[in-house]
Amino acid sequence: MMPKDLTESIENYLKAIYELTSAGQPASTSSLAERLNIKPASVTGMIQHLADVQPPLVEYSKHRGATLTAHGERAALEVIRHHRLIETYLVEALGYSWDEVHEEACRLEHVISEDFEQRIAAALGHPQRDPHGDPIPTTELVMPADSEFPLPALEIGSAAVVRRVKASNPALLRHLKGLGIIPGARLSVQAVSEFDRNLTVHLPARNASLVLGAAISKHIWVDLVEEE
Amino acid sequence: MMPKDLTESIENYLKAIYELTSAGQPASTSSLAERLNIKPASVTGMIQHLADVQPPLVEYSKHRGATLTAHGERAALEVIRHHRLIETYLVEALGYSWDEVHEEACRLEHVISEDFEQRIAAALGHPQRDPHGDPIPTTELVMPADSEFPLPALEIGSAAVVRRVKASNPALLRHLKGLGIIPGARLSVQAVSEFDRNLTVHLPARNASLVLGAAISKHIWVDLVEEE
């Protein structure tokens, strides 16, 4: 039942494929290459390897991209659970800020034991989301269902709450925290600029409005809230 | 000033050389091979590499073993500091027992950042020894001086205190804890068996005596204490 242990490199590929395929499409060679900072030719080689391994970790047909098999998905969720628990632990137990945790978690996620995972999960009270609001897969490796969606899809005037800030760039994260854009923040969209997709966002808690470019707003995921 | 970052493999070699040369002799190819579970031929290759790198990490002359350069020693002490701080953190903050920490620390020691190191050191109150009593190098990478010595060198009848239990085998560590042989334990040697070097050890706290074979006793390091 327990799959062998995978190399750090393979775990990074599986994690990247998981995230890229969450949109419903297979992960293309070039999208993987860009995300992993590896040349496309190398990605092709690794994908072919992951499809050949027994049991196969990905399903692959030439020029058509890769998706995870059930085995591959389990392995990916294991790494994602590690990553998100570690990020949470660094913030909650060691006083890191949310912009400092990504790199550390990226290195630690591949080396911690299942025992370590269980202990920090217990120490944190089995959290359901990490400091960026990303859901933490359960011990049984199920990704919790969520209902949030990217901010650009929010209707003008609807009240929403920030659920996730899907960014790892430390400077961007500090910037957003400075603006009050953190999980739990209430907001609504007042206007959309037709050509550049800039959003004018209102934050009732600060009684302030600000403008977010499309490159930022797509990383902010929100959920609808009842008006009060 | 800051040396490049070393591979996990190189860090393991440097740590092993540090420990093997602490006895005053250069580390031989075969002793390194045995400690690292690597074939001697491979060790020769790596030692030559470590001596050729700029700046050199080891000093090496053929058939005569390896010692660390100042650079190599700094790198080794960095890894050892990581290892011992992590072991301490696992016990103090996450409830591990002293026999469960070695493997976890061996993996984590290579991937934590200096920031992580500083944070756990601060969280622990900058401890001077790890759960096995081994001294933790300072932030400035100085190994604290110590006065302890192996139990077989303790004179019969002298009161001593256990300072270090230099073992990583979990079963042995559990055994010794069961016997009361942990850092801080008072003891004295009542008798030495002439041929097998077995020691009859008395533990005043338990008002009990026990016999330790030479293979165990050499891993127990003690310090003299004033009689009261």
Added chain:
DNA sequence: GACTATTTTTAGGTATTCCTAAATATTATT
């Protein structure tokens, strides 16, 4: 001091994971 046993080194090889450059397949445009 010669000889044997042991240790160490050299030589050549393997697996992993990346690379570049060239060839090929797909997609978009006219």
Added chain:
DNA sequence: AATAATATTTAGGAATACCTAAAAATAGTC
């Protein structure tokens, strides 16, 4: 439907860190 642009794959290579087998050096014994 042909062509151009883009994406992907193939082919061949490099670095790291191991391996085995054979050669060479050292150490121990008579």
